[in-house]
Amino acid sequence: MHQSILVFRGFRYLKWAAAIVALALLLYWIHEPDYGVPNGGTWLGYALGGFGAFLILWLMWFGIRKRRYGAGGAPVEDWLSAHIYLGLALIIIGTLHTGFQFGWNVHTLAYVLMLLVILSGVFGLFVYMRVPELMTNNRRGMTLVQMMHEISDLDAECREAALTLGDEINQIVLSAAQNTRIGGGVIRQLSGDDPDCATRDANRAVRHLADNAPPGQAEGFRALLGLLARKEELLARARRDVRYKSLLDIWLYVHVPLSFALLGALIAHIVAVYFYW
């Protein structure tokens, strides 16, 4: 039976992460820095920084581990669950490591990048928890390709239905078929909508023309409008599907590159600290 990655193995990795965070907080609480100011240069600062750096490398290793399908050891579900909880724990570890000293420097850059990576991960987690169900409900057993085939079929039907109607209607129907797009740019894919949807425009225009249509064409108009409405509904679903898919993908375009930027900042941070010891 499917089990959420969050409750995986009875919150085993949540407990681990909570224990690590509790230990870090306890140490920070009882630690009396030599100079009265908590900072990354005390023994606790070095310890938290070292552990934090190790965590970052280990969390990044997940990107490699998840592709090694045949790899032994813990299943990838364990890795993902631990990745999530230990990644969240890193917020506390990293913050305590800073000693709440921030500035316009590589050290704070690394910290901010770390937070952005974690934040994008939290977004990804939220999306992965929420979107698949919405996606399934939206698809109603169809794939996007099937939807698009059906939309194309509707285009043909619309054209046929329009043949008996006026020239303007035919132009509109043709345009609806030829100019309707699904998805598009990144923003449009994420929005799940197309404000310039040719089919919507066509539907509106045809409905307007239908009001003034000669009585003999009423049947033809009704058929056409029915088809256009069905097409529009299908298009909305297809676009929502694109939106869901892009939501599932987009955060990784932030999460992964920022992770590597963080790796660079982490290297620069560590070298800088020892270069100007």
Place this chain on the structure above:
Amino acid sequence: MEILVTYLTRRQKGGVSRRSEERSAETVHFGRSTNAEVYLADPRIRFEHAVIHQRPGGLFVEVEKLSDVRVNGQPTRSRPVVIGDVIGIGPFDVTLAEPPEGKDLAIEVELVRPLGDDYAQLAKRSTVRLVDHGLSRRLWSWFGILIVLAMFLVMPVLFYSQHTETTAEKTVGARFDSVWDSGPISTPHRFISDQCNLCHQKPFVQVLDGACLSCHAPITNHFDVVKAEIASIPQFKDLTANTCNGCHREHNGDQAITINKESFCTDCHSEIEKNLPGANIKNVGKFDQKHPEFRPNIVSDAATRTFRRVTRDDPAALVENSGLKFPHELHLKKEGIRGPKGKETLDCNGCHQLPKGAASFDPIGMEGTCERCHQLVFDPRRPDRTLPHGQADNAQMLIREFYSDYGLRGGMNDAQDPAQETDRRRPGENTAIPSQRQTDPRAWADQQAQRVADQSFGKTMCGKCHEVSSGPGNGPLNWAVVPAIVNKNWLPRGRFDHSAHSDMLKCDSCHAAENSKKATDVLLPKIAVCQNCHGGESASNKVPSTCITCHDFHLPGTPRMGEVKAHGNRQADEAAVLQGDMPLPGKN
């Protein structure tokens, strides 16, 4: 006009299927209308697209308004056509063929530009995956890591390698290593905060003492490192091996540049009595629990100018022999004390002056303080003549010279001579002959001088405040005054800032002067008085106070820090940097 309309359809496998229809009409209509003689089922075709007429001159094609028709590729509105012409109507090619027998016109219709595959076109128009936008996690990752490494690692290292100045300079342009700054520099060092390499002289080596000592050369040590008994303390080696940055850390802003933990001191000083028995230093632990009672440095004998340290809680030993007789109680009486212009009430500040912002009071002395009331007038007839304070021999000479001069100028017979009334011969006291019958001015002057000196030194003036002694050989008139020592600092190893405390405390909050009847009282409060307000380093309900709140590490009279050679493998680095004996910042 009889017409044969043939619809041609090309099969996928090759070959053409033909479907013919016969029509009979004067005008051949082309269009989407079901009434059209040539029915063209395509949305690109207008309802009534074009017509062909039979005219006397032959066949004519007429094109409906807004429609698109080409004859043999030439767009047209109206023109004659002949057998063999190909008329392009929308996506259709209409060929006028040779009519078969019994027909006037043969028309072949073929859809040559079909609409195409709707799905393929929709798919072509639609972009439904983010990856189709050229987004690449890998590319962006490389970009991210490389740009960060270039800006925050390579640039600063290159910048460092190009900048080796050793003096404070006004920096020009961007300092690429400023991105490594781990926090604000303390105010005193901020003037060199732009120049990282002034302190960070060697990469991957902690800041060397030479960098600090290039400015702070005179800073002294904590002890005399060459003393053998100190060198035998177990912690000695740790302390001498320590470098400046072992105790001093920068980049924490103004909050802390100096290590301030009690344990840093108590590591040694909790067992200092055992480790350094001859040093007369007491063991000390946490300030609020194990700080020893004050041991003020008090005057044990003013005559020989000797001091000794006695513990504050031993009343028998706590006797300051300053050579003075001064009852605080008398001077601070609430009902007042006789002053030069009548009764007045004194307070502490009447005598003890604390300059604004100063840690200590001005030294107290006769001049400007006591002399306002205690004037050294020795002859009431001449209140303008006073004795010089602090010069006992000189004062006695002055007295004698005064009366010699007075006698020579006829003063012997002065009816107002106060001595005439007080001159009584008491047995054994004074061998001098009563004066008024004397005629020898010298004898008179000697007698007068001795009388006045005995009074002044003995009781009315000097002896009132000072320890005095009389007898042959003590001075010109046989009197001597013990030079007084007013203790300036009971606690030479500690620091106390009176100004910092005067805002919120009154003098008698700490010093019990109003009840002090003797000058030998030591009015230093016990440490418990300090502990009323000051707690240990982690106190939360008192002022957190650590060792360096009151005590210095770098003690005067000890060798300079720079003279202590660093131990261990830092020595080589140190030597390399110190080789040039770096000049002070700002000077070449």
